[in-house]
Amino acid sequence: MVNFDIRTYRVFEVFGIEIWFTETIRNTWIIMGVLILFAIFARIKFFKNVSDVPSGFQNGIEALVEMFDNFVVGITGKRYHYLGKWFFGVIVFIGISNISGMFLLRPPTADISTTLALAIATFFLIHGLGVKSAPLKYLKSFLEPFFLFLPINLVSAIATPISLAFRLFGNVIAGVVITGLVYNLMPYIATLAWPGFLHVYFDLFAGLLHAYIFTVLSLSFIMDKIPQEN
Amino acid sequence: MEELNVQMIQSGAIILAAQAIAAGIAVLAAAGPGIGQGYAAGKAAEAAARQPEARGDILSTLLIGGALAETSGIYGLVVSFLLMFVSPFFNTFVNWVTTFM
Numbered sequence: 025m026v027n028f029d030i031r032t033y034r035v036f037e038v039f040g041i042e043i044w045f046t047e048t049i050r051n052t053w054i055i056m057g058v059l060i061l062f063a064i065f066a067r068i069k070f071f072k073n074v075s076d077v078p079s080g081f082q083n084g085i086e087a088l089v090e091m092f093d094n095f096v097v098g099i100t101g102k103r104y105h106y107l108g109k110w111f112f113g114v115i116v117f118i119g120i121s122n123i124s125g126m127f128l129l130r131p132p133t134a135d136i137s138t139t140l141a142l143a144i145a146t147f148f149l150i151h152g153l154g155v156k157s158a159p160l161k162y163l164k165s166f167l168e169p170f171f172l173f174l175p176i177n178l179v180s181a182i183a184t185p186i187s188l189a190f191r192l193f194g195n196v197i198a199g200v201v202i203t204g205l206v207y208n209l210m211p212y213i214a215t216l217a218w219p220g221f222l223h224v225y226f227d228l229f230a231g232l233l234h235a236y237i238f239t240v241l242s243l244s245f246i247m248d249k250i251p252q253e254n
Numbered sequence: 255m256e257e258l259n260v261q262m263i264q265s266g267a268i269i270l271a272a273q274a275i276a277a278g279i280a281v282l283a284a285a286g287p288g289i290g291q292g293y294a295a296g297k298a299a300e301a302a303a304r305q306p307e308a309r310g311d312i313l314s315t316l317l318i319g320g321a322l323a324e325t326s327g328i329y330g331l332v333v334s335f336l337l338m339f340v341s342p343f344f345n346t347f348v349n350w351v352t353t354f355m
Contacts, residue, residue: 028339029339187325190325190328190329190332191321191324191325191328193332194328194329194331194332195328197332197335198328198331201335233317233321234321236317237317237318237321240314240317240318241318241321241322244318
Protein backbone atom coordinates (compact mmCIF):
# COMPACT_ATOMS: atom_id res chain seq x y z
CA MET A 25 0.00 0.00 0.00
CA VAL A 26 1.41 3.36 -1.00
CA ASN A 27 1.44 5.97 1.73
CA PHE A 28 0.16 9.39 0.69
CA ASP A 29 0.37 10.99 4.12
CA ILE A 30 2.19 14.28 4.49
CA ARG A 31 5.47 13.51 6.21
CA THR A 32 6.25 15.35 9.43
CA TYR A 33 9.95 15.99 9.97
CA ARG A 34 9.96 17.66 13.36
CA VAL A 35 7.59 19.10 15.94
CA PHE A 36 8.74 22.31 17.62
CA GLU A 37 7.17 23.56 20.79
CA VAL A 38 7.02 27.35 21.18
CA PHE A 39 5.27 28.66 24.32
CA GLY A 40 3.26 25.47 24.62
CA ILE A 41 2.04 25.64 21.02
CA GLU A 42 3.04 22.77 18.79
CA ILE A 43 4.47 23.81 15.43
CA TRP A 44 4.71 20.97 12.94
CA PHE A 45 7.49 21.19 10.39
CA THR A 46 5.93 19.13 7.60
CA GLU A 47 6.76 18.32 4.02
CA THR A 48 4.26 20.98 2.92
CA ILE A 49 6.07 23.70 4.86
CA ARG A 50 9.46 22.60 3.55
CA ASN A 51 8.24 22.59 -0.05
CA THR A 52 6.47 25.93 0.39
CA TRP A 53 9.75 27.45 1.59
CA ILE A 54 11.64 25.90 -1.32
CA ILE A 55 9.18 27.42 -3.79
CA MET A 56 9.17 30.77 -2.01
CA GLY A 57 12.97 30.69 -2.01
CA VAL A 58 13.05 30.11 -5.77
CA LEU A 59 10.60 32.96 -6.33
CA ILE A 60 12.43 35.35 -3.99
CA LEU A 61 15.81 34.55 -5.56
CA PHE A 62 14.32 35.13 -8.99
CA ALA A 63 12.88 38.46 -7.83
CA ILE A 64 16.24 39.56 -6.37
CA PHE A 65 18.04 38.45 -9.53
CA ALA A 66 15.59 40.42 -11.70
CA ARG A 67 15.91 43.48 -9.45
CA ILE A 68 19.71 43.45 -9.61
CA LYS A 69 19.63 43.03 -13.35
CA PHE A 70 17.23 45.97 -13.72
CA PHE A 71 19.21 48.09 -11.27
CA LYS A 72 22.37 47.81 -13.35
CA ASN A 73 20.98 48.94 -16.65
CA VAL A 74 17.38 50.04 -16.46
CA SER A 75 16.28 51.50 -19.76
CA ASP A 76 13.13 53.15 -21.00
CA VAL A 77 13.22 51.01 -24.09
CA PRO A 78 13.30 47.51 -22.60
CA SER A 79 14.76 44.58 -24.43
CA GLY A 80 15.46 40.95 -23.80
CA PHE A 81 14.95 39.77 -20.23
CA GLN A 82 13.48 43.04 -18.98
CA ASN A 83 11.07 43.08 -21.88
CA GLY A 84 9.80 39.61 -21.08
CA ILE A 85 9.22 40.38 -17.38
CA GLU A 86 7.53 43.69 -18.11
CA ALA A 87 5.30 42.10 -20.75
CA LEU A 88 4.27 39.38 -18.29
CA VAL A 89 3.42 41.79 -15.47
CA GLU A 90 1.67 44.20 -17.80
CA MET A 91 -0.36 41.41 -19.40
CA PHE A 92 -1.56 40.21 -16.01
CA ASP A 93 -2.32 43.75 -14.80
CA ASN A 94 -4.40 44.40 -17.91
CA PHE A 95 -6.18 41.10 -17.40
CA VAL A 96 -7.09 42.02 -13.80
CA VAL A 97 -8.10 45.57 -14.73
CA GLY A 98 -10.29 44.08 -17.46
CA ILE A 99 -12.24 42.18 -14.80
CA THR A 100 -12.20 44.61 -11.86
CA GLY A 101 -12.05 48.03 -13.51
CA LYS A 102 -9.41 50.72 -12.94
CA ARG A 103 -10.47 51.48 -9.36
CA TYR A 104 -9.26 48.14 -7.99
CA HIS A 105 -6.11 47.81 -10.08
CA TYR A 106 -4.10 47.05 -6.90
CA LEU A 107 -5.75 43.63 -6.69
CA GLY A 108 -3.50 42.68 -9.60
CA LYS A 109 -0.40 42.65 -7.37
CA TRP A 110 -1.87 40.21 -4.84
CA PHE A 111 -3.35 37.94 -7.47
CA PHE A 112 -0.15 37.92 -9.51
CA GLY A 113 1.56 36.54 -6.42
CA VAL A 114 -1.23 34.01 -5.92
CA ILE A 115 -1.25 32.75 -9.51
CA VAL A 116 2.55 32.45 -9.66
CA PHE A 117 2.73 30.66 -6.30
CA ILE A 118 -0.07 28.21 -7.14
CA GLY A 119 1.26 27.65 -10.64
CA ILE A 120 4.82 26.93 -9.47
CA SER A 121 3.56 24.72 -6.62
CA ASN A 122 1.44 22.65 -8.97
CA ILE A 123 4.34 22.27 -11.41
CA SER A 124 6.70 21.30 -8.56
CA GLY A 125 5.20 17.79 -8.71
CA MET A 126 7.26 17.34 -11.86
CA PHE A 127 10.43 17.80 -9.82
CA LEU A 128 9.33 15.05 -7.43
CA LEU A 129 8.39 17.47 -4.66
CA ARG A 130 5.00 16.98 -3.08
CA PRO A 131 3.09 20.10 -4.21
CA PRO A 132 2.20 22.35 -1.23
CA THR A 133 -1.24 22.74 -2.79
CA ALA A 134 -1.81 19.00 -2.20
CA ASP A 135 -2.39 19.96 1.44
CA ILE A 136 -5.79 21.31 2.43
CA SER A 137 -4.13 23.83 4.79
CA THR A 138 -2.42 25.71 1.96
CA THR A 139 -5.45 25.92 -0.29
CA LEU A 140 -7.77 26.79 2.60
CA ALA A 141 -5.38 29.58 3.67
CA LEU A 142 -5.44 31.05 0.16
CA ALA A 143 -9.23 30.69 -0.03
CA ILE A 144 -9.71 32.37 3.36
CA ALA A 145 -7.59 35.28 2.11
CA THR A 146 -10.03 35.51 -0.80
CA PHE A 147 -12.94 35.35 1.65
CA PHE A 148 -11.59 38.35 3.58
CA LEU A 149 -10.95 40.21 0.32
CA ILE A 150 -14.53 39.58 -0.83
CA HIS A 151 -16.15 40.83 2.36
CA GLY A 152 -13.59 43.51 3.22
CA LEU A 153 -13.83 45.15 -0.19
CA GLY A 154 -17.62 44.68 -0.14
CA VAL A 155 -17.93 46.56 3.15
CA LYS A 156 -15.37 49.19 2.13
CA SER A 157 -16.84 50.04 -1.26
CA ALA A 158 -20.58 50.20 -0.46
CA PRO A 159 -21.62 49.17 3.09
CA LEU A 160 -25.39 49.46 2.64
CA LYS A 161 -25.38 47.71 -0.69
CA TYR A 162 -23.19 45.00 0.82
CA LEU A 163 -25.71 44.38 3.64
CA LYS A 164 -28.56 44.46 1.18
CA SER A 165 -26.87 41.86 -1.05
CA PHE A 166 -27.56 39.28 1.68
CA LEU A 167 -31.31 39.93 1.33
CA GLU A 168 -31.39 39.32 -2.43
CA PRO A 169 -33.81 38.52 -4.06
CA PHE A 170 -35.92 38.95 -0.89
CA PHE A 171 -35.43 38.66 2.88
CA LEU A 172 -36.27 34.94 3.20
CA PHE A 173 -33.05 34.18 1.31
CA LEU A 174 -30.86 35.44 4.20
CA PRO A 175 -29.86 31.98 5.53
CA ILE A 176 -29.16 30.69 2.03
CA ASN A 177 -26.98 33.70 1.28
CA LEU A 178 -25.09 33.26 4.54
CA VAL A 179 -24.43 29.60 3.75
CA SER A 180 -23.26 30.48 0.26
CA ALA A 181 -20.89 33.12 1.69
CA ILE A 182 -19.28 30.43 3.87
CA ALA A 183 -19.36 27.85 1.07
CA THR A 184 -17.39 30.09 -1.31
CA PRO A 185 -13.93 29.67 0.30
CA ILE A 186 -14.59 25.99 1.01
CA SER A 187 -15.46 25.26 -2.60
CA LEU A 188 -12.45 27.29 -3.83
CA ALA A 189 -10.14 25.38 -1.51
CA PHE A 190 -11.54 21.94 -2.26
CA ARG A 191 -11.52 22.47 -6.02
CA LEU A 192 -7.80 23.21 -6.06
CA PHE A 193 -6.94 20.62 -3.40
CA GLY A 194 -9.00 17.87 -5.05
CA ASN A 195 -7.43 18.38 -8.43
CA VAL A 196 -3.86 18.46 -7.13
CA ILE A 197 -4.28 15.53 -4.73
CA ALA A 198 -5.86 13.51 -7.56
CA GLY A 199 -2.72 14.12 -9.60
CA VAL A 200 -0.46 13.20 -6.68
CA VAL A 201 -2.36 9.99 -5.88
CA ILE A 202 -2.76 8.75 -9.44
CA THR A 203 0.86 9.50 -10.35
CA GLY A 204 2.04 7.87 -7.12
CA LEU A 205 -0.06 4.75 -7.76
CA VAL A 206 1.32 4.43 -11.30
CA TYR A 207 4.89 4.84 -10.00
CA ASN A 208 4.34 2.03 -7.51
CA LEU A 209 2.53 -0.16 -10.03
CA MET A 210 5.41 -0.53 -12.44
CA PRO A 211 8.86 -2.04 -12.27
CA TYR A 212 11.43 0.63 -11.49
CA ILE A 213 12.97 0.76 -14.95
CA ALA A 214 9.62 1.44 -16.63
CA THR A 215 8.91 4.45 -14.43
CA LEU A 216 11.72 6.40 -16.05
CA ALA A 217 9.72 7.21 -19.16
CA TRP A 218 6.08 6.30 -19.05
CA PRO A 219 4.54 8.44 -16.25
CA GLY A 220 5.85 11.52 -18.04
CA PHE A 221 2.48 11.70 -19.76
CA LEU A 222 0.75 11.82 -16.37
CA HIS A 223 3.11 14.56 -15.20
CA VAL A 224 2.39 16.62 -18.30
CA TYR A 225 -1.35 16.23 -17.87
CA PHE A 226 -1.79 16.52 -14.09
CA ASP A 227 1.06 18.84 -13.15
CA LEU A 228 1.53 21.05 -16.18
CA PHE A 229 -1.90 21.23 -17.83
CA ALA A 230 -4.31 20.80 -14.90
CA GLY A 231 -1.96 22.60 -12.52
CA LEU A 232 -1.65 25.76 -14.60
CA LEU A 233 -5.35 25.61 -15.53
CA HIS A 234 -6.38 25.46 -11.89
CA ALA A 235 -3.99 28.26 -10.90
CA TYR A 236 -5.76 30.37 -13.55
CA ILE A 237 -9.22 29.21 -12.46
CA PHE A 238 -8.54 29.92 -8.78
CA THR A 239 -7.51 33.48 -9.66
CA VAL A 240 -10.37 34.17 -12.05
CA LEU A 241 -13.00 32.72 -9.73
CA SER A 242 -11.63 34.72 -6.77
CA LEU A 243 -11.73 37.88 -8.85
CA SER A 244 -15.27 37.25 -10.06
CA PHE A 245 -16.47 36.45 -6.51
CA ILE A 246 -14.92 39.74 -5.36
CA MET A 247 -16.57 41.59 -8.22
CA ASP A 248 -19.97 40.16 -7.26
CA LYS A 249 -19.95 42.15 -4.00
CA ILE A 250 -18.70 45.41 -5.51
CA PRO A 251 -20.95 47.79 -7.48
CA GLN A 252 -19.76 47.96 -11.07
CA GLU A 253 -18.48 51.24 -12.42
CA ASN A 254 -19.67 52.36 -15.81
CA MET B 255 -14.02 -14.19 24.87
CA GLU B 256 -13.17 -16.34 21.84
CA GLU B 257 -16.62 -15.73 20.37
CA LEU B 258 -16.34 -12.00 20.96
CA ASN B 259 -13.03 -11.81 19.06
CA VAL B 260 -14.50 -13.60 16.05
CA GLN B 261 -17.44 -11.22 16.09
CA MET B 262 -15.15 -8.21 16.22
CA ILE B 263 -13.05 -9.45 13.31
CA GLN B 264 -16.22 -10.03 11.30
CA SER B 265 -17.53 -6.53 12.06
CA GLY B 266 -14.17 -5.00 11.15
CA ALA B 267 -14.13 -6.90 7.85
CA ILE B 268 -17.66 -5.71 7.06
CA ILE B 269 -16.67 -2.10 7.79
CA LEU B 270 -13.57 -2.37 5.60
CA ALA B 271 -15.59 -3.86 2.74
CA ALA B 272 -18.31 -1.23 3.06
CA GLN B 273 -15.63 1.47 3.06
CA ALA B 274 -14.12 0.15 -0.17
CA ILE B 275 -17.55 -0.05 -1.84
CA ALA B 276 -18.45 3.44 -0.61
CA ALA B 277 -15.19 4.85 -1.98
CA GLY B 278 -16.10 3.41 -5.37
CA ILE B 279 -19.64 4.76 -5.25
CA ALA B 280 -18.46 8.23 -4.19
CA VAL B 281 -16.44 8.57 -7.38
CA LEU B 282 -19.65 8.01 -9.39
CA ALA B 283 -20.30 11.70 -8.60
CA ALA B 284 -17.94 12.36 -11.51
CA ALA B 285 -20.58 11.16 -14.00
CA GLY B 286 -22.74 14.28 -13.70
CA PRO B 287 -20.00 16.86 -14.27
CA GLY B 288 -18.72 14.75 -17.16
CA ILE B 289 -22.04 14.96 -18.97
CA GLY B 290 -22.44 18.64 -18.11
CA GLN B 291 -18.97 19.59 -19.28
CA GLY B 292 -19.54 17.68 -22.48
CA TYR B 293 -22.64 19.76 -23.21
CA ALA B 294 -20.75 22.97 -22.34
CA ALA B 295 -17.82 22.08 -24.60
CA GLY B 296 -20.19 21.24 -27.45
CA LYS B 297 -21.96 24.57 -27.12
CA ALA B 298 -18.60 26.36 -26.94
CA ALA B 299 -17.51 24.65 -30.17
CA GLU B 300 -20.77 25.76 -31.81
CA ALA B 301 -20.29 29.32 -30.59
CA ALA B 302 -16.68 29.41 -31.77
CA ALA B 303 -17.74 28.11 -35.18
CA ARG B 304 -20.43 30.78 -35.47
CA GLN B 305 -18.22 33.60 -34.23
CA PRO B 306 -14.53 32.73 -34.64
CA GLU B 307 -13.37 36.21 -33.57
CA ALA B 308 -14.78 35.66 -30.03
CA ARG B 309 -12.68 32.54 -29.43
CA GLY B 310 -10.73 33.96 -26.48
CA ASP B 311 -13.82 35.05 -24.55
CA ILE B 312 -15.59 31.76 -25.27
CA LEU B 313 -12.58 29.76 -24.11
CA SER B 314 -12.21 31.60 -20.79
CA THR B 315 -15.95 31.41 -20.09
CA LEU B 316 -15.89 27.69 -20.89
CA LEU B 317 -12.95 27.10 -18.54
CA ILE B 318 -14.60 28.94 -15.64
CA GLY B 319 -17.93 27.18 -16.23
CA GLY B 320 -16.18 23.84 -16.52
CA ALA B 321 -14.32 24.44 -13.25
CA LEU B 322 -17.53 25.39 -11.47
CA ALA B 323 -19.35 22.33 -12.81
CA GLU B 324 -16.43 20.13 -11.83
CA THR B 325 -16.72 21.02 -8.13
CA SER B 326 -19.29 18.34 -7.29
CA GLY B 327 -17.18 15.71 -9.00
CA ILE B 328 -14.15 16.86 -7.01
CA TYR B 329 -16.17 16.61 -3.79
CA GLY B 330 -16.93 12.99 -4.64
CA LEU B 331 -13.24 12.37 -5.31
CA VAL B 332 -12.21 13.96 -2.00
CA VAL B 333 -14.78 11.87 -0.11
CA SER B 334 -13.49 8.74 -1.82
CA PHE B 335 -9.88 9.58 -0.91
CA LEU B 336 -10.92 10.23 2.68
CA LEU B 337 -12.61 6.83 2.83
CA MET B 338 -9.60 5.09 1.31
CA PHE B 339 -6.68 6.76 3.07
CA VAL B 340 -8.09 8.27 6.29
CA SER B 341 -10.80 5.56 6.84
CA PRO B 342 -12.74 7.42 9.59
CA PHE B 343 -15.32 4.66 10.20
CA PHE B 344 -12.76 1.92 10.65
CA ASN B 345 -10.76 4.13 13.03
CA THR B 346 -13.89 4.86 15.05
CA PHE B 347 -14.57 1.13 15.21
CA VAL B 348 -11.02 0.38 16.36
CA ASN B 349 -11.23 3.06 19.05
CA TRP B 350 -14.55 1.66 20.19
CA VAL B 351 -13.23 -1.90 20.31
CA THR B 352 -10.14 -0.94 22.30
CA THR B 353 -12.39 0.37 25.09
CA PHE B 354 -13.48 -3.26 25.71
CA MET B 355 -9.97 -4.65 25.81
